[in-house]
Amino acid sequence: MFNPGITVKEHDETRQGEALVLDSKSGKNNGRKLYIESYGCQMNFSDSEIVASIMMDMGFTTTGTYQEADVIFINTCSIRENAEQRVRNRLKDFAVAKLRKPDMMVGVLGCMAERLKAKFLEEEKLVDIVVGPDAYRDLPNLINSADEGNKAVNVLLSREETYADINPVRLTSNGISAFVSIMRGCDNMCSFCVVPFTRGRERSRDAHSIVQEVTELYNNGYKEVTLLGQNVDSYKWSSEDGTEKVNFAQLLERVALVSPDVRIRFSTSHPKDITDEVLYTMDKYDNICKYIHLPVQSGNSRILDLMNRTYDREWYMERVNAIRRILPDCAISTDIIAGFCSETEEEHQDTLSIMDFAIYDYAYMFMYSERPGTPAAKKLTDDIPENIKNRRLNEIISKQRDHSKVRLDQQVGKVQKVLIEGFSKKSDKDYCGRNDQNAMVIFPVSDNIKPGDYVNVFVDRCTTATLIGTVV
Numbered sequence: 176m177f178n179p180g181i182t183v184k185e186h187d188e189t190r191q192g193e194a195l196v197l198d199s200k201s202g203k204n205n206g207r208k209l210y211i212e213s214y215g216c217q218m219n220f221s222d223s224e225i226v227a228s229i230m231m232d233m234g235f236t237t238t239g240t241y242q243e244a245d246v247i248f249i250n251t252c253s254i255r256e257n258a259e260q261r262v263r264n265r266l267k268d269f270a271v272a273k274l275r276k277p278d279m280m281v282g283v284l285g286c287m288a289e290r291l292k293a294k295f296l297e298e299e300k301l302v303d304i305v306v307g308p309d310a311y312r313d314l315p316n317l318i319n320s321a322d323e324g325n326k327a328v329n330v331l332l333s334r335e336e337t338y339a340d341i342n343p344v345r346l347t348s349n350g351i352s353a354f355v356s357i358m359r360g361c362d363n364m365c366s367f368c369v370v371p372f373t374r375g376r377e378r379s380r381d382a383h384s385i386v387q388e389v390t391e392l393y394n395n396g397y398k399e400v401t402l403l404g405q406n407v408d409s410y411k412w413s414s415e416d417g418t419e420k421v422n423f424a425q426l427l428e429r430v431a432l433v434s435p436d437v438r439i440r441f442s443t444s445h446p447k448d449i450t451d452e453v454l455y456t457m458d459k460y461d462n463i464c465k466y467i468h469l470p471v472q473s474g475n476s477r478i479l480d481l482m483n484r485t486y487d488r489e490w491y492m493e494r495v496n497a498i499r500r501i502l503p504d505c506a507i508s509t510d511i512i513a514g515f516c517s518e519t520e521e522e523h524q525d526t527l528s529i530m531d532f533a534i535y536d537y538a539y540m541f542m543y544s545e546r547p548g549t550p551a552a553k554k555l556t557d558d559i560p561e562n563i564k565n566r567r568l569n570e571i572i573s574k575q576r577d578h579s580k581v582r583l584d585q586q587v588g589k590v591q592k593v594l595i596e597g598f599s600k601k602s603d604k605d606y607c608g609r610n611d612q613n614a615m616v617i618f619p620v621s622d623n624i625k626p627g628d629y630v631n632v633f634v635d636r637c638t639t640a641t642l643i644g645t646v647v
Contacts, residue, residue, distance in 0.1 A: 215252025251287030474529030514564030
């Protein structure tokens with residue numbers, strides 16, 4: 176499968192695509208090259224695939240080297256301050272390239288563009304285009320305006336836009352796994368989060384278009400899809416005549432029925448919305464992975480209330496118990512924020528204790544970073560000193576490291592079904608792939624298996640982050 180030259184920086188990890196140039200889908204070739212670099216969450220990566228599709232319809236080909244590009248797009252994240260700072264640092268590299276190629280156009284897309292709007296053009300003089308997540312259809316007009324020497328901005332949010340009719344350009348190089356966006360926006364209004372302001376109100380995509388996209392992926396050889404949404408459990412779609420209504424559990428079932436050979440993942444779940452119906456659907460179908468990302472953020476009810484998470488400690492623990500009861504082998508990962516406004520030492524200990532209760536397989540862990548414009552920034556005081564935030568974060572990281580090892584140890588001595596993704600990062604003599612619980616598995620290459628195959632691997636040992644075994 177081709178890769179149209181994209182870089183993804185997600186959770187401080189980088190995946191660099193091969194520097195391949197593609198012909199445009201429309202059959203036109205305007206002689207111009209596009210380079211896209213995406214930061215942040217999987218939703219940003221999925222959006223970059225939509226942008227690539229729109230640009231290729233305009234006749235653009237793509238490049239994996241930004242110095243060769245006529246148009247550079249950087250798809251941004253605003254969830255934390257350091258994410259925005261990485262973008263600004265990267266723009267300095269693009270500025271050097273633009274000095275050598277003055278006609279080069281630079282555009283900022285996504286959440287950071289939506290948050291700063293036209294102000295971004297004032298702060299970053301090299302930027303020609305600023306485009307919010309709901310305005311990608313307007314890219315042809317914006318590029319034409321920039322070609323005429325005008326700065327161009329469209330950051331209008333939409334209550335309807337889902338890009339359901341746009342066939343994304345698949346940007347992964349393996350042709351095995353793909354993202355499928357099922358909804359956009361968020362209505363939760365967590366006090367620390369910018370997403371409702373940068374991605375707009377929640378709206379669900381037509382269920383039929385989702386099933387059709389997964390079917391097309393399967394017909395093109397893909398073996399795994401990840402259904403994406405800020406809060407997938409609140410997915411709710413109704414037909415225009417009201418005769419058909421689909422919730423997330425029902426959508427999961429429809430997607431699972433496309434083929435037993437297509438493995439289904441999803442992200443992200445919200446503790447207030449995940450239902451037993453979803454869990455029983457996961458249990459019913461072997462091709463729905465037994466892995467749930469269930470952000471807790473804090474283990475203390477007062478802090479959760481300040482965060483406007485709309486659940487308390489006891490509710491969250493009940494949801495974890497439901498997962499363990501219905502799906503005993505299910506892996507659970509989480510997000511945790513250290514040092515939220517007014518958090519006491521005892522409340523920090525509540526977070527550590529809920530970690531001991533859940534024993535997460537993985538976690539994304541951060542110090543609280545105040546984001547301008549959020550309810551927390553307006554109403555609460557970021558009053559925890561940096562050294563205390565840092566110490567609390569390190570305690571969380573240390574505990575999670577131990578818990579991750581516990582979870583991996585439980586999988587040693589068992590046979591794991593693994594989808595081969597490619598060669599291991601450390602050796603071309605080993606393949607790697609993920610099991611049902613999203614754990615990375617390493618095993619020797621052999622002549623009768625290849626990337627895209629499912630294999631059974633007996634795991635005989637593990638490191639702190641990886642299972643190691645042999646095909647049986």
